[in-house]
Amino acid sequence: MPTYHIEMLEGRTVxxxxxxxxxxxxxxxxxxxxxxxxxxxxxxxxKRENWSTGGVLWSERS
Incomplete structure (x- = not known):
């Protein structure tokens, strides 16, 4: 059966x-x-500082 790998920005609750x-x-x-x-x-x-979209770190977005 499958193994899923999910990467997402931190902050979701348990x-x-x-x-x-x-x-x-x-x-x-x-x-x-x-x-x-x-x-x-x-x-x-x-961590938001380790993810970028469009050349901008998520920690730099408002």
């Missing part, structure tokens, strides 16, 4: 992450079959 991984797992099982125990989700929180 509750938000729990809901996200539950929904990713549910949809994966629904679409691909298998069991929830076979779906892995890795979340990497990235």
């Amino acid at each position: 509750e938000q992450k729990k809901k996200l991984v539950a929904e990713i797992t549910r949809v994966s099982v629904e679409v691909l079959g298998g069991s929830p125990e076979s779906v892995d989700v890795l979340i990497t929180d990235v």
